Amino acid sequence: MLKIAIESNSMRPPRSGIGRYTWEITRRWEQDPGLGLFYFYGMSWVTRWSDLMPSAIRPSTQEMTRWLKEHTPWGRELRHQLDNAAFHIHLLRHPVDVIFGPNYSAPKSHVPTVITFHDLSHIHYPETHPPARVAYLNQQIPKSVRQSAIILTVSEFSRQEIVDAFPEVESRVRVVYPGITPSVASAEAEADLVRWLETDPPPYFLFLATLEPRKNISRLLASYAALPDRIRKEHPLYLAGSFGWREAEFGDALKHLLDRGEARLLGFVPDALLPALYRRALALVYPSLYEGFGLPPLEAMATGCPVLVADVTAMPEVCGDAALYCDPLDVGSIIAGMRRLAEDEVLRARLAAAGPARAALYTWEAAAVQVLAVMREVVGR
Numbered sequence: 001m002l003k004i005a006i007e008s009n010s011m012r013p014p015r016s017g018i019g020r021y022t023w024e025i026t027r028r029w030e031q032d033p034g035l036g037l038f039y040f041y042g043m044s045w046v047t048r049w050s051d052l053m054p055s056a057i058r059p060s061t062q063e064m065t066r067w068l069k070e071h072t073p074w075g076r077e078l079r080h081q082l083d084n085a086a087f088h089i090h091l092l093r094h095p096v097d098v099i100f101g102p103n104y105s106a107p108k109s110h111v112p113t114v115i116t117f118h119d120l121s122h123i124h125y126p127e128t129h130p131p132a133r134v135a136y137l138n139q140q141i142p143k144s145v146r147q148s149a150i151i152l153t154v155s156e157f158s159r160q161e162i163v164d165a166f167p168e169v170e171s172r173v174r175v176v177y178p179g180i181t182p183s184v185a186s187a188e189a190e191a192d193l194v195r196w197l198e199t200d201p202p203p204y205f206l207f208l209a210t211l212e213p214r215k216n217i218s219r220l221l222a223s224y225a226a227l228p229d230r231i232r233k234e235h236p237l238y239l240a241g242s243f244g245w246r247e248a249e250f251g252d253a254l255k256h257l258l259d260r261g262e263a264r265l266l267g268f269v270p271d272a273l274l275p276a277l278y279r280r281a282l283a284l285v286y287p288s289l290y291e292g293f294g295l296p297p298l299e300a301m302a303t304g305c306p307v308l309v310a311d312v313t314a315m316p317e318v319c320g321d322a323a324l325y326c327d328p329l330d331v332g333s334i335i336a337g338m339r340r341l342a343e344d345e346v347l348r349a350r351l352a353a354a355g356p357a358r359a360a361l362y363t364w365e366a367a368a369v370q371v372l373a374v375m376r377e378v379v380g381r
Helices: 017-029 063-071 075-093 131-147 156-165 167-172 187-197 217-225 229-234 248-259 271-279 295-302 315-322 331-343 345-359 364-379
Strands: 002-007 035-041 044-046 098-101 113-116 150-153 173-175 204-208 237-240 263-267 281-286 307-310 324-326
Touching: 002 017, 002 364, 017 035, 017 364, 035 075, 044 075, 098 364, 113 131, 113 364, 150 156, 150 167, 150 364, 156 167, 156 173, 167 173, 187 271, 204 217, 204 271, 204 295, 217 248, 217 331, 229 331, 248 263, 271 281, 271 295, 281 295, 281 331, 281 345, 295 307, 295 315, 295 345, 307 315, 307 331, 315 345, 324 331, 331 345
Parallel strands: 002 035, 002 098, 098 113, 113 150, 150 173, 204 237, 204 281, 237 263, 281 307, 307 324
Antiparallel strands: 035 044
């Protein structure tokens, strides 16, 4: 039996992109009787992830370490030391063959380790991250480079970025594309969406991601505000996702659109409603400044939702000819793309037809198999 220890902090709901990546891969590994999986997060070490357990037997939150982090000097560092000590105690009790760090890092040990680097945006766009995150990654990633037997990443674009920054790892970097979960927006799901929205919406422009600078929110809002009145009246802007940070940069522009009834904040949208949310949209607008992969455009494509994405970083590689592209630094380019999607029915039909075929190239089943093959390769050395 192959025993794998999985760093699982990102898997705790509500999940962002890295949490989804970890969850989707490991829940497929759960079906393999030849694997022994151990999930560690904080000071906890479990053999079955909480989402798969009845609520009554889910492991409790580590209140002590949370309190230390938030209320004591050097609390974050102290918590890290406690977590690391707990990990090594568990490792002595439950030896494993390989450690999987899906979120840039893993505890240092004698066990072979595979770590995923999703992108290096903290190097190229440090201003779009909280300073503490940039400082942490600048400190942690060189350690992970030295520690990893193999580094996984999620696109050829990201692989080249990693090799450019750390040439010594070129032979140790592997690309495994993430997947998407196939889904169909049934009539029942669309009815559930209407109930959740508390309205039967007109075709809307949709943005879905954390509301933060890297996602180019300020230019998106400026572009939408500059559309003709007729388009804004017929197609409101729906923003789905939690606030990240530095929302003050776009707060006034957002408030103006909200006050006029031209935009709506949806917050976190339950996974079960996402296919219907995409399907009911006029288009997904995703002018992100930097993506190592970018799941929302593919998820939208899978439902037949037309997509406008930035023509930079990994997005052309991932979306191919099934998306409409814009320059994310040029408000005029974003406006032009949104106008085309609002006014050109033939274009929307072409993108709606091309999207599902493109999205079908990326499956979590394939990703899980390929990542597991890397684990076996490392153990077999």
